[in-house]
Amino acid sequence: MRWINRRPGRLVAFGLAALPFALAVLGYVIASDLRRAANPADKLLPAPAQILDTALSLATEADRRSGDVLLWLDTSASLIRLAEGALISASMGLVFGLLIGLIPGIRTTLAPFVSVISLIPPLAILPILFIVFGLGEVSKVALIAIGIAPVLIRDIAQRTAEIPEEMIVKAQTLGASTWAIITRVALPQVLPRLIGALRLSLGPAWLFLIAAEAIASTEGLGYRIFLVRRYFAMDVIIPYVIWITLLAFLMDLGLRQLHRRAFPWAGPAT
Structure with missing residues (x-):
């Protein structure tokens, strides 16, 4: 064989x-x-035993200066930023993707603009975001949204454009309005694609998050990694990297399960 x-x-x-x-x-x-x-x-x-001891200390012992358990403080801050950025991006991707894919006038107006925006390296505009929005939470969330929203918009627009023309014609023949076609015909077709595109965007989203936290933040997984690097604290950096990888895996698994349960007719999430 x-x-x-x-x-x-x-x-x-x-x-x-x-x-x-x-x-x-x-x-x-x-x-x-x-x-x-x-x-x-x-x-x-460092030895694996040392890494394990440090990881347990980070997860169970409160910091002497702040009184917070650092691992959970950083995890909470990073996940909130990531969730907000991903939610904004997914919403923009869904709305603008549907409009660009279905309505010729909007496609002619916005498609070239979105294509150009998607080619701009998001990290290159990070200083601009800090100047415009300051060093707070808005600039970090904005970087995630700007980084992945254009890609989601283009992906959803392409999927919408691939909807068979006969489905659109039949809906119009039955008297469906533009809004009805968007919500009853196109939306069910593109929602599974949105989850798949969001899964693929998680990697870049983590990259943008960690970059923003490394430059200007007082808590977060990226902030902690770049804070301790000056002390060559690999016993802290390695557990944080493993933890970020585990969180990313669990988020991907959660989206895959959501796809399977919510859209079983769409086939397996790949």
């Missing part, structure tokens, strides 16, 4: 999926042991 036709069973598939992670952990342990054998005071690759 050819390799392209061989499909692993459930147990083998689980083992194959876990193999790269196990190799990565093993490689880190070996590299850490070698560096600490040469220099016991090495900070670049």
Whole structure:
């Protein structure tokens, strides 16, 4: 049998999926042991036990100066910013995507503008956002929204334009208004696509969030990472990076489950 036709069973598939992670952990342990054998005071690759102890301390012990548990304080601040930015972006993507995809006049007016805006590197305008909105929460949320909204708009507009023409014609034949066509014909077709596009935008959204927090913030996951880097505190940075990865995975899993439960007719979320 050819390799392209061989499909692993459930147990083998689980083992194959876990193999790269196990190799990565093993490689880190070996590299850490070698560096600490040469220099016991090495900070670049702390021992796994040290990382675990620091992670537990960050998650359970209150900071001496503020009295807050840092990990949960930073997580709460970052997730609120991310949720606000993603919600604004999804709303803009849905509304403008539907209008651009369905109404020729709006498509002619806005499609070129959105295309150009989507090509601007969001991090390049971060200083402008700080000048216009200040160093508070608005500029951070705005960066996330500006960073991913144009991509969502273009994706939803494309999906709307792909709706079969006969569906639009039939709706008009039955007397449907423009509003009815948007809400009863187009909206159910593009909502599953919106969730998929939002899943793909989570990575860039985290990037914009961490960049904004690193430059101007007093709490947040990105702020903490860039704060402790000056002390070479890898035992803090590594747990934070792992925690951010876990949060991103759980958010992606949640959106995938939402897609499966809310739109079972749309097929699997890919």
